[in-house]
Amino acid sequence: MPGRSGGYPGRVLWLSVILMLSVNTRAEWHLKIPVSPEPPWVIQTDTGIEGVDLHIIRKMAEDLNFSYTLIPCPWARCLKIMELGQADLMLGVFKRAEREKYLAFIEPGYLLDDPKVFYLPTDSPVQINTYKDLRDLQVGVMRGAAYFRRFDQDNNLSKIEVTDEVQLLQMLSKRRLDTIIGSPTVIRYQINRLGLKGEFRQSAFRQSSEGYSYMAIARSSGFIGQLDRVSGWIREQKERGYFRTVVDRIIDSGSDQD
Numbered sequence: 001m002p003g004r005s006g007g008y009p010g011r012v013l014w015l016s017v018i019l020m021l022s023v024n025t026r027a028e029w030h031l032k033i034p035v036s037p038e039p040p041w042v043i044q045t046d047t048g049i050e051g052v053d054l055h056i057i058r059k060m061a062e063d064l065n066f067s068y069t070l071i072p073c074p075w076a077r078c079l080k081i082m083e084l085g086q087a088d089l090m091l092g093v094f095k096r097a098e099r100e101k102y103l104a105f106i107e108p109g110y111l112l113d114d115p116k117v118f119y120l121p122t123d124s125p126v127q128i129n130t131y132k133d134l135r136d137l138q139v140g141v142m143r144g145a146a147y148f149r150r151f152d153q154d155n156n157l158s159k160i161e162v163t164d165e166v167q168l169l170q171m172l173s174k175r176r177l178d179t180i181i182g183s184p185t186v187i188r189y190q191i192n193r194l195g196l197k198g199e200f201r202q203s204a205f206r207q208s209s210e211g212y213s214y215m216a217i218a219r220s221s222g223f224i225g226q227l228d229r230v231s232g233w234i235r236e237q238k239e240r241g242y243f244r245t246v247v248d249r250i251i252d253s254g255s256d257q258d
Helices: 010-019 052-064 075-083 165-173 184-194 222-240 242-253
Strands: 029-035 043-045 048-050 066-072 089-094 103-112 116-121 138-142 158-162 179-182 200-207 212-218
Touching: 029 052, 029 075, 029 089, 029 222, 052 066, 052 089, 052 222, 052 242, 075 089, 075 212, 089 103, 103 222, 103 242, 116 165, 116 184, 138 165, 158 165, 165 179, 165 184, 165 200, 179 184, 184 242, 212 222, 222 242
Parallel strands: 029 066, 138 158, 138 179
Antiparallel strands: 043 048, 089 212, 103 212, 116 179, 116 200
């Protein structure tokens, strides 16, 4: 989960803001939660929004007694909404110094971040055995996503920004990119969903995980006073193996229709 982005039609997304409202008349808090449609974390369906994050949000809301409104948005926009103080809580955020200016990251991190892998067409002659092999390649990335520090800060690479992994895979399939970078959990899910199994291979070079994905509270939110309470809840669920169980169930099923 390096950071997430979504490229679904705005009309459908913003209708979901109205539909995805939890009702709890006894809730202590009502939170605005931005979510970026990116399967398997956030899955846009005909009836609303599902996915790993929604399972976690529902359980957290029940256990900690809050209601919520979801705000679907592309990943970069979700971060901006948090920065502007227009939302309260966000999931799946990779810790970065520049983000800590407006986000309070809740310890502990709740899911170990995937390694970062480069994908190429199966029949591509390109070989990526070391980081230096990325030079002169057109590398597809998601706008607003964080991958690993050396890559994120390297302005000498040719990075082509798009809004989600579906676009990345489609562009790679059409040879409009030399390679794309992504997390195996997400890329595998999308390859299977798009019927592109066998079309791509992973490069020999990959970047091992840099740590955990976090939940974060906007520093401007009144909910910041509940940080220790949320931290205790995350710690308890992590010890129970809850987060990993939700991810594995949805990945293995290829959907969230159970």
